[in-house]
Amino acid sequence: MNLKTKDIDVLLGNNQILKSIDINVKNKEFVGIIGPNGSGKSTFLKCIYRVLKPNSGTIFIQNKNLNNYHVKETAKLISVVSQYNDTQFDFTVLDMVLFGRSPHKKIFEKDNSEDLKIAYECLEQVGMTNYSKRNFSTLSGGEKQRVILARALAQKAKCLVLDEPTNHLDIKYQLQLMDIVKKLNITVVSAIHDLNIASLFCDKIYALKEGRVIEYGTPKEVLTRETIKNIYDVDCKIVESENGKVNIIYNPL
């Protein structure tokens, strides 16, 4: 599924948060959005998953204006793993994952054996099968994040939008989560803070600064010493590892 945005502007309060954002994500591409705190990454992703309406500009999914899709239809196309996933109700882990099936069901339609099968498969994919009966609220931050990924996988969407998906995860689970997502072989758009993780998994990267795209390209093209200095005001050394990926080694401030 391809995804494009054209001239996306967002104003919040008196501030222009996003300024004319154009992106072009091809079918099955894994695209990272990087940029400092407050640069507009989450705001942009919220426009894509329809929590926020841009003040101007258009989002195209499979070359059709997003506004012309029914909300439920959008949920079959795009699933989301966002930064904050607390719920006010204490559902079990299995229930949380089954919620991912709701775009495929009619109102009040009960979960069937196929839904349960999919939910258990997705829990297994993220290594959380043994937690299925636990209450979601009792899980650690990292465990919650893995359950939320399982819920997104259960949605069986063609595009996954991730907002800092590796928040709370230790390094093994950061790599595992990104690896699971990569192997889905679907279109992925992900805000990523860790530039080495971005380098390992992204096909393309958009770098945001103050609400504008200032760089776009492969990790090798974008993750240069100059760009990192420009965006984050941090000095670093770039080393190319044996697998051909760039590795960023930061200098202390």
Ligand SMILES: Nc1ncnc2c1ncn2[C@@H]1O[C@H](COP(=O)(O)OP(=O)(O)OP(=O)(O)O)[C@@H](O)[C@H]1O
């Ligand atoms: N409702 C709002 N009203 C006013 N300003 C807002 C609102 N929501 C977000 N902002 C501002 O918009 C800017 C962009 O926020 P956003 O969350 O998109 O940044 P981000 O790049 O995702 O940051 P982070 O890396 O910290 O998650 C921030 O300066 C934020 O304070």
